[in-house]
Amino acid sequence: xxxxxxxxxxxxxxxxxxxxxxxxxxxxxxxxxxxxxxxxxxxxxxxxxxxxxxxxxxxxxxxxxxxxxxxxxxxxxxxxxxxxxxxxxxxxxxxxxxxxxxxxxxxxxxxxxxxxxxxxxxxxxxxxxxxxxxxxxxxxxxxxxxxxxxxxxxxxxxxxxxxxxxxxxxxxxxxxxxxxxxxxxxxxxxxxxxxxxxxxxxxxxxxxxxxxxxxxxxxxxxxxxxxxxxxxxxxxxxxxxxxxxxxxxxxxxxxxxxxxxxxxxxxxxxxxxxxxxxxxxxxxxxxxxxxxxxxxxxxxxxxxxxxxxxxxxxxxxxxxxxxxxxxxxxxxxxxxxxxxxxxxxxxxxxxxxxxxxxxxxxxxxxxxxxxxxxxxxxxxxxxxxxxxxxxxxxxxxxxxxxxxxxxxxxxxxxxxxxxxxxxxxxxxxxxxxxxxxxxxxxxxxxxxxxxxxxxxxxxxxxxxxxxxxxxxxxxxxxxxxxxxxxxxxxxxxxxxxxxxxxxxxxxxxxxxxxxxxxxxxxxxxxxxxxxxxxxxxxxxxxxxxxxxxxxxxxxxxxxxxxxxxxxxxxxxxxxxxxxxxxxxxxxxxxxxxxxxxxxxxxxxxxxxxxxxxxxxxxxxxxxxxxx
Numbered sequence: 078x079x080x081x082x083x084x085x086x087x088x089x090x091x092x093x094x095x096x097x098x099x100x101x102x103x104x105x106x107x108x109x110x111x112x113x114x115x116x117x118x119x120x121x122x123x124x125x126x127x128x129x130x131x132x133x134x135x136x137x138x139x140x141x142x143x144x145x146x147x148x149x150x151x152x153x154x155x156x157x158x159x160x161x162x163x164x165x166x167x168x169x170x171x172x173x174x175x176x177x178x179x180x181x182x183x184x185x186x187x188x189x190x191x192x193x194x195x196x197x198x199x200x201x202x203x204x205x206x207x208x209x210x211x212x213x214x215x216x217x218x219x220x221x222x223x224x225x226x227x228x229x230x231x232x233x234x235x236x237x238x239x240x241x242x243x244x245x246x247x248x249x250x251x252x253x254x255x256x257x258x259x260x261x262x263x264x265x266x267x268x269x270x271x272x273x274x275x276x277x278x279x280x281x282x283x284x285x286x287x288x289x290x291x292x293x294x295x296x297x298x299x300x301x302x303x304x305x306x307x308x309x310x311x312x313x314x315x316x317x318x319x320x321x322x323x324x325x326x327x328x329x330x331x332x333x334x335x336x337x338x339x340x341x342x343x344x345x346x347x348x349x350x351x352x353x354x355x356x357x358x359x360x361x362x363x364x365x366x367x368x369x370x371x372x373x374x375x376x377x378x379x380x381x382x383x384x385x386x387x388x389x390x391x392x393x394x395x396x397x398x399x400x401x402x403x404x405x406x407x408x409x410x411x412x413x414x415x416x417x418x419x420x421x422x423x424x425x426x427x428x429x430x431x432x433x434x435x436x437x438x439x440x441x442x443x444x445x446x447x448x449x450x451x452x453x454x455x456x457x458x459x460x461x462x463x464x465x466x467x468x469x470x471x472x473x474x475x476x477x478x479x480x481x482x483x484x485x486x487x488x489x490x491x492x493x494x495x496x497x498x499x500x501x502x503x504x505x506x507x508x509x510x511x512x513x514x515x516x517x518x519x520x521x522x523x524x525x526x527x528x529x530x531x532x533x534x535x536x537x538x539x540x541x542x543x544x545x546x547x548x549x550x551x552x553x554x555x556x557x558x559x560x561x562x563x564x565x566x567x568x569x570x571x572x573x574x575x576x577x578x579x580x581x582x583x584x585x586x587x588x589x590x591x592x593x594x595x596x597x598x599x600x601x602x603x604x605x606x607x608x609x610x611x612x613x614x615x616x617x618x619x620x621x622x623x624x625x626x627x628x629x630x631x632x633x634x635x636x637x638x639x640x641x642x643x644x645x646x647x648x649x650x651x652x653x654x655x656x657x658x659x660x661x662x663x664x665x666x667x668x669x670x671x672x673x674x675x676x677x678x679x680x681x682x683x684x685x686x687x688x689x690x691x692x693x694x695x696x697x698x699x700x701x702x703x704x
Contacts, residue, residue, distance in 0.1 A: 123153025125196065130157065132164035132517050133171035135182050144189050154196025156561045156641070157186070159203045161517040174203060174520040180547040187548040187556040198559035198641060199544065201629065202513040203520030206566035208625065209513035211522030212539045215269035217532035218523035219509045221452065222273065222572040223250055224596055226309070227501045228286075229277070231494040238488045239503040244270035245312070246510040248568070249386040249452050252311045252346070252433075254510035266510040267523065273576070275484045276592045277494065277501045279476035281469060283337075284440025284598075292437075293331040299429075301328055306435045311387070314346040314431035319406045326430065329401040330437055331371065338400060339470070340391040340442035341365050342597075343380065344434035347427065362405035365390075367397035374401060384455055385447035387434070389597050391463055392444075400437055404430055441466040446597040449610035451571035451617050456649040458614075463603035471599045471606075479589045504592060506572040514566070528573035528620040530628050537632040545636070553637030560633055561641035562626070564668060565650040571617060583619055584612045618653035626658040639663035 114122070126147065147155060159174055172179040190197045201208045209218075225240035243251035246266040254266045288307045298318040305315065306328075320326045343363075363380035377400070378392045444463040448455050455461075480501070484490050490501065511524045525536040541560075545552050573579070580588045591600055591609040599606045630640050642662040645655045659665035 118151070120153050120194065120196070123151055125154045125156060125198075126152055128155040128157050130159045132161035132166070133173055133179070134164065134166065134168045135172045135179070136168055137182055137185050140182060140186050141189060144186070144193055144195060147195060148193045152195070154198065155190070156198040156200065156559070158200045158205050158563075159517070159520060160205060160515050162515045174517055175543055175547075183544075183547050184549075184551075187551040191551055191556045196559070197557050198561050199557065201560055201562040202516070202524075202540070204514045204516035205563040206514060207524060207562065208527070208533070208536060208540075208629070209511070209522055209524035209567075210516075210520060210536070210540060213523040213525050213532075213536055215267040215508060215523065217526050217529065217535060218267075218269070219511050219526055219567065219570040220269075220506045220572045221249065221509050221570065222450075222504060222506050222595065223270075224502050224504045226596075227503075228280075229494055229499045229501055231279070231497040231499050234491075234493045236489065236491050239275065239484065239490050239501060241488060242270075242272075242503055242505045242507075244268055244505075244507045246508040248509060249447065250309070250311050252344075252386050267508065270505055270507045271574075272484070272488075272503070272505045273572075274504045274589060274592060275480040275490065275501065276504070276589055277478045277480055277492070277499050278472045278593050278598070278600075279495070279497045280500050281440060281472060283339075283470050284438075287330075287437045287439060290332060290336060290439075294328065295331065296328045297326045299432075301432070301435075306432070309434070311344050311346070311433045314433040316429040317404065317432050318429045319404070319427070322406050322408055325403040325405045327401050327403045328432065328435060329399060332398050335369070335396050335398045336437075337394050337396045337439060338367075338377075338437045339394045339440060339466075340389060340438035340444075340597075341378065341402075342387065342389045342434060342436040342438065342442075343402065344387040344432075346431040346433045362407045364403055366401045366403060367395050368399040368401070369397055371399045374399070383453075384445065385453035387447050387452075389438075389442050389446050390444060391442045393464055402435060441470040441599045441603075442597045443594060443599055443603070443606050443610065446594070446610070449607065449614070450595045451569050451614050451652045454569050454649040454652055463599070463607050466599055466603050468602075471602055472593055474590055474601050477590045477593060477600065481589075500593075502592060502596060504595075509568065509570060511567050524567050526573055527567070527570055527625040528579075528617065529575070530624040533625050533628045534632060537629060541632065541636060541638075557638070559639050559641055559663070560629065561666075562629065562643065564643050564645065567651070569652050571613075571652070573620065576616075579620060580613070580616050583616050588613070614652050618657070621651065621653040622657045622660075627661050630661045641666055643668055 128143065144155075170178070172182055187197060202210055223242040223244075225242045227240055229235050245251040245253055246268050247254040286307070288303060292303055294301045294303050294306065296317060297320065299316050301315055301317075305313065317326050317328060365377040365380070366374035367377050368374040377395050378390050380388065380390065442463075443449060445455075445458070445461050447453065449458060449461075480490060480492055483492055484503070488503070508523070512521050513524055514521065526532040544557060548557055551557060577588060588609070591606075594600050594606045594609050595613070600609070626640075626642065626644075633640055640662045641664045642659050643666040644650065644658050645668065
């Protein structure tokens with residue numbers, strides 16, 4: 078037994094020694110392989126570069142020099158962007174996008190890239206955001222919902238033409254389109270409108286129009302009238318001169334007797350609204366104040382920065398005789414461009430606030446309904462729950478009536494409402510006017526409807542077909558192999574032709590009863606209304622993932638190609654989940670930014686975005702609404 082034990086121990090000692098020697102040799106070989114990999118990395122590990130063809134400043138000589146340099150220094154491939162940022166012509170002959178001369182240069186590129194073994198990709202559209210071009214028809218472009226409002230007394234027949242909702246191309250209601258990054262194109266934006274639904278609701282007793290309370294309007298400057306501040310026309314504005322830095326300009330409502338106010342809607346136009354409605358957060362210097370005597374004022378609500386082109390803020394009810402909106406002039410921001418904006422500098426500081434709308438609401442409203450209805454994307458909507466309202470201040474579900482089938486094609490409605498004061502909403506949809514950018518004028522057109530699979534497929538069939546016609550067989554496994562969808566700068570979209578059917582399929586209930594919520598009204602309760610808005614945004618997010626990003630993948634796979642996807646820069650770029658949209662991408666991407674010299678931490682909220690922020694439809698509740 079003793080000999081046997083010694084033999085057993087010796088055997089395992091020898092095995093251990095051999096294992097250590099083998100391990101050491103293996104580790105040395107692995108280390109050598111890793112070192113060799115760094116010295117001569119495989120193609121899959123080599124960096125790819127962005128390669129911008131700026132406004133047709135292209136020559137075959139330059140193409141060859143660029144690609145041969147890429148190969149020589151160890152670049153694995155390139156992602157080609159045909160772009161423009163007011164780029165001057167520096168070549169003898171500018172090559173216009175998709176002309177025969179441009180196609181000849183691009184085919185030359187594909188042949189040379191294939192010869193050099195460089196991976197080749199193009200952007201999802203001319204420019205770098207997002208998926209659009211001059212071949213997108215207005216009916217297939219990005220859309221927003223719009224509405225008109227008409228008060229009707231119940232108990233007697235009503236026959237009349239309902240006011241048509243705004244057909245204006247732009248971000249919200251009749252606010253006109255602003256070119257922004259699309260300044261390369263000078264053409265007027267196209268117009269497209271269609272009706273979607275007509276619903277009526279019995280108005281709660283507290284929800285009376287403030288225009289009927291005959292408030293006296295005064296201000297620190299400018300000429301303001303109650304009618305123009307509350308008429309719903311957001312395209313017209315009156316100037317309120319700015320006060321000196323850190324001092325306040327103001328507009329005041331004075332009622333004949335104290336009134337109870339539950340919400341505020343403010344719409345600023347042009348440069349005066351940029352600080353309030355821009356991408357970033359921070360202090361706006363604007364707030365609503367209340368007073369009993371017109372001398373001593375208390376703060377009701379501070380106006381936040383960021384968000385949609387209009388702001389509706391709900392708050393705990395306040396009863397007072399005087400309400401005053403004040404604007405403290407903030408110090409000018411530091412100069413410089415913004416990440417993801419191609420170095421574009423902000424406009425000159427305005428001299429006045431352009432006030433398009435300033436409405437005090439005696440009735441209850443959904444807090445920040447414009448953002449909750451996806452007119453803008455914010456990362457922290459779950460912190461903006463609407464305060465509870467009394468049941469008598471909310472619209473009862475039973476008091477919402479679907480009248481869509483009763484409206485004639487000319488907009489005439491025949492209906493006898495029950496007793497009470499009723500509000501008729503005629504709802505439709507029009508264009509946002511967003512174009513692919515920054516692209517050359519010849520390559521600029523409408524961004525495609527991201528919530529429509531047929532529209533996205535038609536867009537890609539045309540777009541990829543143009544490249545197929547250009548490079549022939551050098552598309553797929555060789556030559557042109559990938560499409561990259563870069564940072565989303567297409568803003569937000571909240572309607573598509575099939576929205577009612579898509580919502581019902583995904584959320585399990587009909588949204589007609591809840592349509593007043595999309596215009597800021599509270600139906601059933603504050604919690605139920607917020608939850609419906611969550612469902613609405615979740616549907617938009619699902620459609621964006623499936624019908625935009627994953628249709629891109631499907632269309633590419635049909636052609637043997639793959640997808641790179643970034644989607645976000647810092648902050649919240651779109652309505653949806655930044656991880657979901659990458660789930661079927663061959664290569665998901667992130668973004669990194671180096672702060673410009675002298676920038677403070679407050680000027681850049683992030684320099685690296687590896688994991689997109691939480692979905693913009695996040696909410697604290699997850700229970701289903703009653704069917």
